[in-house]
Amino acid sequence: MAALADAGSRNRPSSLRLTQRLDTRVRARADGETTGRMALIIEDLHKRFGSVQALDGISFTVQPGEVFGFLGANGAGKTTTMRIVLGLMKPDSGSVTWDGRPAHDWPRRTWGYMPEERGLYAKMPVVDQLVHFASLYGMSRQRARTEAREWLVRFRIADKANARLETLSKGNQQKVQYIATILHGPDVLLMDEPFVGLDPVNVAMLKAAFLEMRDRGKTLVFSTHQLDQAEELCDSVAIIDHGRLVTAGSTRDVRRSTGHQVVRVATARDDQSWLESMPGVTVTRDGVDYAEVQVADGLSPQRILDAAIANGPVLRFEVGDPSLEQVFVERVGALEDDERTLAAAGAVA
Amino acid sequence: MNRAANIIAIARREFTIRIRTRSFTVGTLLLVLGVVLIALLPTVIGKIDTVDATKVTVVAADNALAQRSATTISTLLNAGAGAGQSGSSAGIGQPDFVVSIATGLPAAREAVVRGEASGVLSIERSADGTLAFTFYSNDPASGRTASLLQQAANAIAVGDRLDRLSIPASQQATLFSPAAFSVAWPDPARTEPIQGGAAAVGQDMLAFGMTILIFMIVIMYGNWVAMSVVEEKSSRVMEVVLNAATPFQLLAGKVFGVGLVAFIQYAAVVVAGGVALLAQPTIESVVLGGAASASMVPQGLTPGLLLLFGLYGILGFLLYASLYAAAGSLVSRMEDVNSAVMPMTLISTGGYMIGVYASTGLLDARSGWITALTFVPFLSPFMMLGRVSTGIAQPWEVAVSLVLLVAMIVVAIWVAARIYTVGVLLYGQRPGTRAVWRLLREGM
Incomplete structure (x- = not known):
């Protein structure tokens, strides 16, 4: 299932993605002066837990109205950074500002948080707890009730409104968790691994909800180690490893940050030994649908196309930027095997 | 404004989820039934006797x-x-x-x-x-x-x-007519009427009963508060709540919400007991025949004593409940609650035992160390009523103990909020005493 979602996202026409990106940029520019300083600016965060340096100088900027991916292996410091942004934890040093003011000076309703360890009241009816959370952010109970029901209809769990949470399936509980995060209309959404534990149908539903939030002008930050999700959704990303920032910037810039391009090629023949035997070519992704290769300096991608034509009908040939996953592997090193398994298992569960 | 609103919202949730449970309904009914039975005990015994x-x-x-x-x-x-x-x-x-x-x-x-x-x-x-x-x-x-x-x-x-x-x-x-015999104060300056033997026994029992009730409030509802904290921690709902509300709001809301449940349950018990006590003679005369005797309001049950009972009950609960919440915030699993609240359980049980022994005469309620202990904030809720009901305690002594109690509550809430702030996001190993102290000093 994970592979299916994976392939789907990669095969999505890039022109559509490009249009969406342009939309965002244009919108950001249209907001003009305000957006320049409205950013969420994280500056030089340090945090130590006993002997462990959890954060060691994390800095990045999230532009308002964008979807920002926060990438890193387990234990890289994603959750700690988010907790500090939300003021649940104090950094040893460093600062977080939103629109020029310290993040903790903003009213709590500015922030929406979906923790990695999902948490809701197991024995409380779904609508009651959504209303409870929204009322803590200062929303009127009546309005919260109405809007909660609208969201439940949207996520096709309207019939569960008065059921106790523990009677819902895990996927449906996740949907309730998401509604609890956004119901009070926060300007900034921070979500820790939002896609873990969702099946492809629910992932698609959640992605659509993300894009809708972005179109409403909300700023979304989410952490993930499913890099294909980030590549598909995020305008910008930051990669962190062991508490240090590896790279940050627009998704395109980050993908270009390796300084080289990759070739994606597919022929009608399943046998790809011709490609592997070519001098100066390293296969970085050996998929059923297409292969991704890195080409040594001085070797023209044109040579690969020639070889591909010689080896059967060419289904795909593309010279482009490396995938985020490729960048991640190059800059940080491969994710541990068990993390991949976890991510995949999470996507299927 | 938002601060009070959040405390109310949290208290409201704690309150509604509790009173909606079947265990609350059944528990309250059983308590009321038990109290009515005890109040009507004379009639029941009389019935058996006849x-x-x-x-x-x-x-x-x-x-x-x-x-x-x-x-x-x-x-x-x-x-x-x-x-x-x-x-x-x-x-x-x-x-x-x-x-x-x-x-x-x-x-x-x-x-x-x-x-x-x-x-x-x-x-x-x-x-x-x-x-x-x-x-x-x-x-x-x-x-x-x-x-x-x-x-x-x-x-x-x-x-x-x-x-x-x-x-x-x-x-x-x-x-065979009995000789004249009376008991008087050794101190000639003391003029207030000395308590008669039978009346003193009744008042001891009254203070004894009130002390039991206060002890039960502290232990039972204090544990509820601790368990509710651990429940939020173990279900990880804590982080969601903490993004919306401060740890102090959460702590205060919990204590008030559970406190209101306690108040309602106890009000039900006290009202049921009172009604049964007042109706007891009428019921007795109906069941057993004969004329109704005077209603059996226990001797020494004055409005002042009732007020002090309420005050010590509420203040004692506030003091202990905030510490129970702090203790609960230090553990992540339900199984660990008991060991985390052990210090409070020991102190309250100690105060309760000494208080009961003193009010029933097993310990000398006039001795210096007991008098001193009745001022100690963690013990006074269990010990002062015994001295008040038997007329040993002077009004100024009661006032001092109440002031000390309130002062200690302020300190306890401050300490509890600090432990709580750090504890609620602390998962895994239960921190030791040293770690808790360090957290207290350094904050997050």
């Missing part, structure tokens, strides 16, 4: 002796029971002992064998004129009936001897 009224037959050589003996037994035994315990049925016209006179001993004994009477008291006069008593009964010789009849027999024998010494009946009465 069913078991002891029938005694007197058989004597001459009729005059039999008559007099029957009267003596009846007056002595029924009256004696009446004075000894206030819950007896003596005042309702239902005697414990029904005495009848028979002439034939074999027939009377036969009646006892058949179970128609409890026993036969046979009185015979020997050659030298003294009386000899034999009690024929299936009851054990050392039983209550036999020993009571022995007392009656002694009285009859003494009366008979006095008769034979030709002392008139009128003088016999004065012979």
